[in-house]
Amino acid sequence: MSRQLSYAVGIVVAAIAGIVYTFAAGNEPLLGLDLQGGASVVLEPEPNPDGTTVSDDVLDQATEDTRKRAAGLGVREPEITRQGSTVLVQIPGVDDQARALELVGQTAELRFRPVLGTGPEGGSLAALASLCPLDDPENVPAEFLDSTPTPDAGADECLITLDSQEFNGVESTVAYLLGPAPLLVSGDGDARFTGVGVEDAAARFGGGWSVSLTMRGGSPGIDDFNSLAAQCVGRTGVCPTGRLGIEIDGQLESAPNVEIANFQRDQIQITGNFSEGEAKDLALVLRFGSLPVELTPQESRTVSSTLGEDALDAGIAAGIVGLVLVSIYLIAYYRMLGLVAIASLAISGALLWTMIAWLGESQGLALTLAGVTGLIVSVGVSVDSNVVYFEHLKEDVRGGRTVRSAVERAFPIAYSTIVKADVASLIAAVVLYFLTVGQVRGFALFLGLATVLDLIATYFFMGPAIRLMARSDAMTEKPGRFGIPKTEVAAS
Amino acid sequence: MNTLRRMYRGEQEFDFPKLWRPALIASLAIVLISVASLGFRGLNLGIEFEGGTSWEVTAPGQSVGDARDALDGTGAEAGKIQTVGGDSIRVRADLDDADEIAAVTAALAAFADVAENDVSVTTVGPSWGDQITEKARNALIWFFVIVAIYIAVRLEWKMAVGALVAVAHDILISVGVYSLFQFEVTPATVIAFLTIMGYSLYDTIVVYDKVREINGRLSGTGRYTYNEMMNLALNQVLMRSINTSITSMLPVASMLIVGSVFLGALTLQEFAIALLIGILVGSYSSIFVASAVVAFMKSREEANLAVQKKVKARGLDGGGTRSVAAEDVALGATPGRPTPRPTADRPRAGSAPPRPRKKKKR
Numbered sequence: 001m002s003r004q005l006s007y008a009v010g011i012v013v014a015a016i017a018g019i020v021y022t023f024a025a026g027n028e029p030l031l032g033l034d035l036q037g038g039a040s041v042v043l044e045p046e047p048n049p050d051g052t053t054v055s056d057d058v059l060d061q062a063t064e065d066t067r068k069r070a071a072g073l074g075v076r077e078p079e080i081t082r083q084g085s086t087v088l089v090q091i092p093g094v095d096d097q098a099r100a101l102e103l104v105g106q107t108a109e110l111r112f113r114p115v116l117g118t119g120p121e122g123g124s125l126a127a128l129a130s131l132c133p134l135d136d137p138e139n140v141p142a143e144f145l146d147s148t149p150t151p152d153a154g155a156d157e158c159l160i161t162l163d164s165q166e167f168n169g170v171e172s173t174v175a176y177l178l179g180p181a182p183l184l185v186s187g188d189g190d191a192r193f194t195g196v197g198v199e200d201a202a203a204r205f206g207g208g209w210s211v212s213l214t215m216r217g218g219s220p221g222i223d224d225f226n227s228l229a230a231q232c233v234g235r236t237g238v239c240p241t242g243r244l245g246i247e248i249d250g251q252l253e254s255a256p257n258v259e260i261a262n263f264q265r266d267q268i269q270i271t272g273n274f275s276e277g278e279a280k281d282l283a284l285v286l287r288f289g290s291l292p293v294e295l296t297p298q299e300s301r302t303v304s305s306t307l308g309e310d311a312l313d314a315g316i317a318a319g320i321v322g323l324v325l326v327s328i329y330l331i332a333y334y335r336m337l338g339l340v341a342i343a344s345l346a347i348s349g350a351l352l353w354t355m356i357a358w359l360g361e362s363q364g365l366a367l368t369l370a371g372v373t374g375l376i377v378s379v380g381v382s383v384d385s386n387v388v389y390f391e392h393l394k395e396d397v398r399g400g401r402t403v404r405s406a407v408e409r410a411f412p413i414a415y416s417t418i419v420k421a422d423v424a425s426l427i428a429a430v431v432l433y434f435l436t437v438g439q440v441r442g443f444a445l446f447l448g449l450a451t452v453l454d455l456i457a458t459y460f461f462m463g464p465a466i467r468l469m470a471r472s473d474a475m476t477e478k479p480g481r482f483g484i485p486k487t488e489v490a491a492s
Numbered sequence: 493m494n495t496l497r498r499m500y501r502g503e504q505e506f507d508f509p510k511l512w513r514p515a516l517i518a519s520l521a522i523v524l525i526s527v528a529s530l531g532f533r534g535l536n537l538g539i540e541f542e543g544g545t546s547w548e549v550t551a552p553g554q555s556v557g558d559a560r561d562a563l564d565g566t567g568a569e570a571g572k573i574q575t576v577g578g579d580s581i582r583v584r585a586d587l588d589d590a591d592e593i594a595a596v597t598a599a600l601a602a603f604a605d606v607a608e609n610d611v612s613v614t615t616v617g618p619s620w621g622d623q624i625t626e627k628a629r630n631a632l633i634w635f636f637v638i639v640a641i642y643i644a645v646r647l648e649w650k651m652a653v654g655a656l657v658a659v660a661h662d663i664l665i666s667v668g669v670y671s672l673f674q675f676e677v678t679p680a681t682v683i684a685f686l687t688i689m690g691y692s693l694y695d696t697i698v699v700y701d702k703v704r705e706i707n708g709r710l711s712g713t714g715r716y717t718y719n720e721m722m723n724l725a726l727n728q729v730l731m732r733s734i735n736t737s738i739t740s741m742l743p744v745a746s747m748l749i750v751g752s753v754f755l756g757a758l759t760l761q762e763f764a765i766a767l768l769i770g771i772l773v774g775s776y777s778s779i780f781v782a783s784a785v786v787a788f789m790k791s792r793e794e795a796n797l798a799v800q801k802k803v804k805a806r807g808l809d810g811g812g813t814r815s816v817a818a819e820d821v822a823l824g825a826t827p828g829r830p831t832p833r834p835t836a837d838r839p840r841a842g843s844a845p846p847r848p849r850k851k852k853k854r
Binding site for chain 1 (some may be wrong): 506541548550620628630634638647682687689690706731735738753763
């Protein structure tokens with residue numbers, strides 16, 4: 001007896017606690033693009049030049065890179081995730097949707113640029129301007145005067161970038177002026193020092209973490225590197241400071257000192273007080289830069305925000321109308337039992353809301369229109385479980401059992417039916433989730449979640465609540481009030 | 493009215509096996525029409541499956557002809573243009589090039605007198621569409637396989653066959669409707685179909701569970717044919733099945749109502765239509781298709797054939813019309829007979845009916 005009560009009370013408390021937590025933490029469901037407007041694109045990597053598919057960690061790096069680029073666009077909360085072998089980019093509410101999509105999908109090129117000089121953030125680099133190939137050598141561009149970053153600079157232009165550094169626990173930002181990527185000696189006059197020349201990079205430990213580079217292409221490749229290294233060591237030519245910057249997408253990844261003029265092919269090492277994580281990151285960046293992954297858009301979608309809002313309103317309205325209709329029917333048909341069914345629905349709804357809001361905040365799980373549809377369908381599924389139990393109850397009473405004993409006996413049997421049938425729903429949800437992408441997947445997740453919560457609410461609330469009700473005389477004296485038709489109900 | 497009242501009390505006694513034959517003929521006819529439609533007219537696949545680009549813009553009062561004129565020269569004027577929901581224009585064309593797409597977007601924005609950002613554009617590469625189609629097909633196949641195994645394990649394999657026949661029947665009819673009326677098939681449609689399959693199975697399992705319960709109680713007596721037992725089960729479960737259908741249809745009906753009021757919610761409407769058809773057909777198929785198939789297979793089992801012979805020898809029908817004797821149904825009540833007393837939970841597997849007990853007085 002007390003177990004029933006504790007179950008029922010327990011789950012009600014859990015539901016309320018969930019709602020309170022959700023409000024307190026300010027969790028809100030994350031709306032998908034079709035409900036708030038925005039742009040999304042699915043990017044698929046082209047296979048490598050040698051025909052193999054792009055490896056996982058390279059794709060991760062591409063995802064990371066795209067994320068940085070989107071952040072650079074000033075977009076609020078871009079959602080960039082890797083879905084299997086593709087990258088999904090979602091940009092909510094961007095004004096210039098087409099341009100945003102275009103920028104985001106571009107391929108990033110890694111370049112080796114000699115460091116021409118540094119200065120404090122906002123300070124002037126004008127004095128170094130003469131080292132750069134300028135369109136108009138007489139007029140120093142404004143960016144040099146106050147160190148404005150120029151991430152869009154081409155490989156044949158100087159690039160200004162900001163890098164934050166920590167020195168003795170103090171963080172500061174330094175402005176770097178990076179020269180153009182040097183022309184390759186062995187190249188056809190046009191090729192520049194980009195990441196394509198790198199064959200491999202790996203983090204190594206030997207009295208400190210470092211990154212070792214292997215250049216591609218045998219002796220021409222190493223000759224190129226050595227000619228550049230010689231200039232850096234001698235602080236002449238294109239490399240006046242002796243430092244060689246590694247740049248991707250306008251971001252400076254590393255700027256090591258070059259100390260040896262003549263490297264063997266597999267001897268090039270980049271050192272600089274790296275931690276293990278930093279070394280591995282740099283190695284990954286270099287490997288990634290050596291194989292710029294070309295991402296081609298496969299599916300792009302822009303939804304205007306008015307359309308999105310309309311869809312959201314429609315979804316909410318449909319949900320409310322559906323709940324009202326179902327409630328009316330349940331009360332008309334099952335009377336007091338119907339009320340219990342509605343309460344059970346409210347509880348699983350509260351738990352569902354809590355979960356969706358939490359998943360939205362922490363996992364970035366978005367609620368799309370397909371997801372809303374899944375939730376609406378799940379209302380029908382939840383109520384079905386109640387109906388199964390109630391009808392079994394009515395049958396048993398009609399068959400001569402007392403209401404009290406029918407309530408007890410019918411529950412485990414009905415629950416077993418409910419479980420069997422709900423599992424069919426869950427199988428559908430699981431199969432859909434693992435085998436599909438995008439909208440269909442969202443639908444599957446929400447349907448599955450709602451079905452599981454329904455099973456929980458039925459077991460911990462509906463069953464105990466009705467058993468508790470059955471102990472009261474009101475139920476046994478007036479079964480009609482509970483939707484159990486009076487035929488020849490035996491006196492208890 | 494009287495029938496309804498009796499149904500509320502669960503006291504109706506329909507003869508389902510007699511209804512199976514006309515029902516199956518009707519079903520077969522509808523399925524054939526669906527298949528024919530699929531063969532000749534095919535499906536209207538959306539761009540997610542075929543590739544291409546689609547634009548949607550709110551342009552109240554504008555006609556398709558005007559839109560086509562406005563798009564002249566962009567490459568999209570030859571595409572499919574339709575009005576949806578009363579005030580939106582939807583254009584679909586096989587354009588891939590970003591510039592061409594942008595040109596159409598600009599033309600549509602000008603035509604509808606809205607900002608370019610208010611035009612919704614969706615582009616799908618052709619190979620991606622193939623991938624989606626393949627994924628959907630895989631999902632369908634795996635679903636069938638896993639569910640078949642599940643039912644075969646939890647209930648029995650003949651029931652799995654019946655369930656799958658019913659689901660296939662439902663899907664063929666639902667897809668046939670889409671083909672007949674040339675509704676657009678989008679991923680939302682795939683969702684709807686999979687929901688229908690899930691629902692149909694749910695309903696079928698509820699029915700089967702009852703059938704197994706009755707079967708367990710009565711087959712020991714050796715006096716009832718499988719058809720008769722199934723008829724009793726179906727009658728007992730009828731209200732449950734009808735109620736679950738109604739409670740499933742109410743939220744879907746609300747999607748349809750709201751979808752037609754909120755003109756921008758076309759997806760809701762299309763989804764709701766597919767689901768409504770599916771739920772209705774799914775309920776019907778649990779009682780008239782799945783059960784019929786199982787009864788057909790089971791009545792050919794040896795044990796059941798023996799019982800049928802016995803029953804025929806006694807000059808009784810052996811179909812569904814004979815009421816099952818009260819004392820054999822531990823907790824069932826048939827009208828006109830005295831209510832059986834509360835009995836023990838375990839079904840009696842022995843051959844003798846339970847002893848009548850004295851009515852207990854408190």
